[in-house]
Ligand SMILES: Nc1ncnc2c1ncn2[C@@H]1O[C@H](COP(=O)(O)OP(=O)(O)OP(=O)(O)O)[C@@H](O)[C@H]1O
């Protein structure tokens with residue numbers, strides 16, 4: 001069996017499809033990012049300003065990650081030069097869930113630096129995604 005290299009035309013179409021997919025994701029992400037906070041998320045938002053530590057538990061799909069990303073982004077936008085880090089235990093779980101979600105939600109608000117896993121805001125703030133497997137390495 002022989003395999004043929006895809007033609008330039010096919011590659012061009014694939015690129016356009018990929019771009020369309022990204023635009024759709026961004027559109028969906030912006031709409032979700034602009035959606036009002038759910039009651040539990042609003043409660044977390046109100047408490048966050050008064051606490052050093054905040055525990056946000058609850059059911060799977062309860063909106064924890066969404067609130068965390070939107071809160072971190074608000075903190076970055078409100079305070080120029082701010083540095084915020086979101087940790088997961090291992091990097092694959094960031095790559096699987098948090099990073100694509102944050103990229104969609106923050107499209108047009110921050111530039112994502114793929115090599116450093118950092119969102120850069122125009123006011124100098126940065127939101128970093130990092131893994132922290134062992135407490136003793138913190
Ligand atoms: N305020 C909101 N407005 C619109 N959609 C929302 C809102 N909060 C969360 N969602 C959507 O609800 C779904 C579940 O939210 P999310 O992933 O943040 O929950 P989670 O608590 O982190 O879930 P898990 O425990 O599985 O990690 C996602 O598709 C998210 O986009």
Ligand SMILES: [Mg+2]
Pocket residue numbers: 064065066
């Ligand atoms: Mg989550």
